[in-house]
Amino acid sequence: MRIALTRDPAQAGPLEAGLRAAGLQVQFLPLTEQRLPADTAELTTTLERLARGDFSWLLLTSGNTVRALHRMGWDGTVPEGVRIGVVGPGTARVLEELTQLSEPWMPTAEQSAAGIIEEMPVPAPGETPTVFLPQSAQARAELREGLTALGWEVTAVSAYETGFLVTEGRLEPGESPHRLLPTPDPADILYLDQLAADLRRDRLAGVDAVVLLVTSSSAADALADLGVPERVRLLAIGRPTAKTLTRRGIPARVLREPSADAVLAALGR
Incomplete structure (x- = not known):
């Protein structure tokens, strides 16, 4: 099973390590970019x-x-x-x-x-x-x-400050010189356009749906602007994130805690 988190690979920690240890393929879908304020x-x-x-x-x-x-x-x-x-x-x-x-x-x-x-x-x-x-x-x-x-x-x-990387329904990579994190390796990134095409192609092949772990309210808003492909399951970290998804008309299950065990429990594994 593949799971993607809506944050930067540089923010990975025990959650991602635990998911990999459980046999899940972990990728990332950064929808926002954290930057120093324009005026510091x-x-x-x-x-x-x-x-x-x-x-x-x-x-x-x-x-x-x-x-x-x-x-x-x-x-x-x-x-x-x-x-x-x-x-x-x-x-x-x-x-x-x-x-x-x-x-x-x-x-x-x-x-x-x-x-x-x-x-x-x-x-x-x-x-x-x-x-x-x-x-x-x-x-x-x-x-x-x-x-x-x-x-x-x-x-x-x-x-x-958090800058959105979704513009007019498209995900645009961030290039801000004030970015807090290093530029991610493309191999770590989940590309939604390709995912949507893969899922359409494999619709009848019994391929596991991808799980998308939404990590913040700002990411939830950006995801709603971008759109969620069919057969992508959503899990939310924290009640505020889940509330933002609900407000934007996207159902998601909220995790009891931000841990690999909680994700696996929500997936029935």
Whole structure:
């Protein structure tokens, strides 16, 4: 069986490794591209404030956030007493790869913005209640508002932005000089036009349908603009992604967690 994820091959991790170990052919269908903001002045200024010790916490909500800060020259150094939190193991893995920082704080029950809000400690007596929250330019206000309700003073800054690679119903490769990730190897990419032709040709041959794992709400929107060939099964990572697909009229099953075991369970394997 073939499965493709709507993210870049450079973002592959334990999920993809687990799928390959289970015998699935893994490919990628990048529908979006993460780039540094066109104007990085605010991000530069806030990183300078972090270095001065203006914040008690640095919260990192994605591997792309870490990549953006690293691209801006951050090497993982923070003043003594500053705590670093991440949304989950994937972000922690990128943090360690790029900065050698290990064992950051992370929520244990639900690895999401809601999980951070649920488990983030309230400011301790005498603690400066300041949080640096670098995020995607398209990030929802949920996390910032939730932290504010807990008593934190949140400085939310755009660390990167997501550009869509689907234009007028066609997938166009990204060529931005501000791209956070290296250009992927064409051998890793699933080409939908070719897939659609293959599936039409093999309609009566009993060939397994391809499974497409939609990894984000922005990818869900881009996929809806692009269109989904027949006989492609969709699985969604996270409730927001599934809701975006539903809003765009595309049914998809949401995974219980972003793991190979959850994917295999959803596929009945």
